[in-house]
Amino acid sequence: MSHADHSRPWTAPTASARLDARVQLPGSKSLTNRALLLAALADGPSTLHRPLRSRDATIMVEGLRTLGAGIREAPGDGAFGPDLVIEPGPVVGGGHVDCGLAGTAMRFLPFVAALGDGPVSFDGDPHARLRPMDQVVEALRALGVRVDADEPRLPFTVLGAGGVRGGELTIDASASSQFVSALLLAAPRFDEGITLRHEGERLPSIPHIEMTLDALRRRGVDAAATGEATWRVEPGPIAALDEQIEPDLSNAAPFLAAVVAVGGRVVLDGWPLQTTQVGRMLPELLHAFGATSRVSRGTLIVEASGGPIPGATLDMHAAGELSPTIVALGALATAPVEVTGIGHTRGHETDRIRALVDDITALGGTAIELPDGIRIEPAPLAGGPWGAYDDHRIATAGAVIGLRVPGVEVDDIAATAKTIPEFPELWAAMLAGRDLDPAQG
Numbered sequence: 001m002s003h004a005d006h007s008r009p010w011t012a013p014t015a016s017a018r019l020d021a022r023v024q025l026p027g028s029k030s031l032t033n034r035a036l037l038l039a040a041l042a043d044g045p046s047t048l049h050r051p052l053r054s055r056d057a058t059i060m061v062e063g064l065r066t067l068g069a070g071i072r073e074a075p076g077d078g079a080f081g082p083d084l085v086i087e088p089g090p091v092v093g094g095g096h097v098d099c100g101l102a103g104t105a106m107r108f109l110p111f112v113a114a115l116g117d118g119p120v121s122f123d124g125d126p127h128a129r130l131r132p133m134d135q136v137v138e139a140l141r142a143l144g145v146r147v148d149a150d151e152p153r154l155p156f157t158v159l160g161a162g163g164v165r166g167g168e169l170t171i172d173a174s175a176s177s178q179f180v181s182a183l184l185l186a187a188p189r190f191d192e193g194i195t196l197r198h199e200g201e202r203l204p205s206i207p208h209i210e211m212t213l214d215a216l217r218r219r220g221v222d223a224a225a226t227g228e229a230t231w232r233v234e235p236g237p238i239a240a241l242d243e244q245i246e247p248d249l250s251n252a253a254p255f256l257a258a259v260v261a262v263g264g265r266v267v268l269d270g271w272p273l274q275t276t277q278v279g280r281m282l283p284e285l286l287h288a289f290g291a292t293s294r295v296s297r298g299t300l301i302v303e304a305s306g307g308p309i310p311g312a313t314l315d316m317h318a319a320g321e322l323s324p325t326i327v328a329l330g331a332l333a334t335a336p337v338e339v340t341g342i343g344h345t346r347g348h349e350t351d352r353i354r355a356l357v358d359d360i361t362a363l364g365g366t367a368i369e370l371p372d373g374i375r376i377e378p379a380p381l382a383g384g385p386w387g388a389y390d391d392h393r394i395a396t397a398g399a400v401i402g403l404r405v406p407g408v409e410v411d412d413i414a415a416t417a418k419t420i421p422e423f424p425e426l427w428a429a430m431l432a433g434r435d436l437d438p439a440q441g
Ligand SMILES: O=C(O)C1=C[C@@H](OP(=O)(O)O)[C@@H](O)[C@H](O)C1
Pocket: 029, 030, 031, 103, 104, 175, 176, 177, 178, 181, 204, 205, 208, 320, 321, 344
C-alpha cells in the first residue's frame, strides 16, 4: 500500500453521499507495544499475530532490539502484514534508543534499560524533548538507577547496573498514565516487584493502566490495583504468549465519527467482545451526538441520520486519546460542545488543546481554550489550512471536519504514520463504500 508523503497538503475529501462502508483497521498501538515489551522480557519466544505496523510500533521493535531482544517477521494471515516473533535475550547496555515521538517508547523503555548492564542513551524528535519525562527520570533515580540528564527530560542516558531492586515508590502521574504503566510493565523483573502509589491532582487515562495490568496478568504476573491510585506487581517470570492483537479502537474514532458527520452506516470489523482499549467508549460518546450502535457477530455497526449534530458536555479525562475526534465533531455541531478533563493532552504529540483551537479558528470557527479543555460554539466553517503538528489525531480530526467543509487542507497527513499509515487509503475506501483490505490497497 502506498503511503502519503509529508511534502504536500492533503485536501480532505468531502462526503458526497451518506456512508455505507465496512472498515478493517490495523492493530492497536497500545496493545502492540505492551505485547512487544513483555514478550522481550518473557521466559520464552512469543508470536504476535496482526501486530500494528507503524512508526510507533517500529520504534518499539528497534528499541527492544537495541536492548537485546531478537525480533523477526514471520508469515501472517496477510491482511495486516507479517506476524512478529520475539525471542527474549538478556537486557544489554551500550546502545542508543531513538524514541521518535512515541510516548510508549520514551516512558516504557528506560525502565527496561535499567535492567541491563551499561549505559543506554535515549532521545527523540524535537517535540519529544518537550514531552513530560520528569517522572521517568525521578522514578529511576528513586529506584537507585543512575540517570545522566541535564534536565529531567529527553535526551538522557540510563546507566543500568545489572538490576533494579524495586519496592515502594510514589510518583505523580498527573501528566501521563504512561508513568504508571512503565513502572508496572518492568516491575516483574525488579527484585522486589513494585508497590506503586500515585499522588497528584489527577490521574488521566485509567483504562490504559487497566490495559497494562491485564497484559501482565495474561502473562502469569501477579499484578493488581490495590486502591484507586495504588498498584502492586509481584516479582516473577513473565510467561511467553502467542496472541492476536485487537484492531486499534482509538483509530476507529474518526471512521465512526464520520457517520455522525455525514449520516449513514459504518460497519467496523473485529470489534472485541471485551477489551481494555479506551475506544470501547466510542459507542457511548457517539450516542451523545445522536448515533446509534450495536454489536453483531464481531462487528460494530454505527448509524446516524446525518441531521444536525447536537451539543454536548463531556469530561474526557479517561479518554484523552479520543478527544481530538470528538472536538472535530463539536466544530460541526449546531449547539455548544464542551470537552474537559483533557489538560494532560497538552503534553501529547503536540499541545492538542492549542492545536485544535488554532486549527478550528483558522477555518472560521469559534473555539475557546479552557485550562483543561475546549469549548466550541456553533459557527459556519470555510475551507483553509489545517495544521497536523506531527500529530496523527489532529490530522484525522481535520479529515472529519473536511467531510462537511470543502477545502480543508491538512498540511501533513503523513503524520498518521505514527499509528495508522494506511489512513488516507482507508478513508478514501470508506467514502467510496469499498471494503478495503489494507494489505491489498
Ligand atoms: O499507555 C498507552 O498506551 C497510552 C496511554 C495514554 O497516555 P496519557 O495517559 O499520557 O494520555 C494515551 O493517551 C496514549 O495514546 C497511549
